[in-house]
Amino acid sequence: MTYIVNDNCIACKYTDCVEVCPVDCFYEGENMLVIHPDECIDCGVCEPECPADAIRPDTEPDMEKWVEFNRKYSEQWPxxxxxxxxxxxxxxxxxxxxxxDKYFSEAPGEGG
Incomplete structure (x- = not known):
């Protein structure tokens, strides 16, 4: 299992989750975050920190597309x-x- 960030994060980009992550597997786009699925250790500490309920386990239905989405952008963003x-x-x-469809930007964030 791994955790992913879904479209609930887009245009919000709360970053409460990044400070609790013990392996630094979050990556920043211009208007959202993603989790690198190969770096996530499935600890789950980030999930309750997200006010937008954008962090979900990949075991939920229809998460395959979000695993690949997170993988793609975590390899491009800081x-x-x-x-x-x-x-x-x-x-x-x-x-x-x-x-x-309304707001997503492929542009990287600043990271940090």
Missing amino acids: VIVTKKDPLPEAEERDGETGKL
Whole structure:
């Protein structure tokens, strides 16, 4: 098992999860985070830290696409280990559906 970040993170990018991760497997895009599935040790400490409920175990239904999504972008984006402020529109976008098609950016974040 591994954990993944899904589209609930897009346009929110809460980073509470990165500080509790013992293996630094989070990577930062311009408007979301991803988890490298090969680096995640399945400890689960990040899942309850996410206010947007964007971190899910890959054992849930239909998670295969998110495992590959997380793998792809974790290999392109910089690692993030330090908590940052969420995006300005985070509260407004939290819980919104269809964010992958509406807001997702492939651009990397700053990392750090």
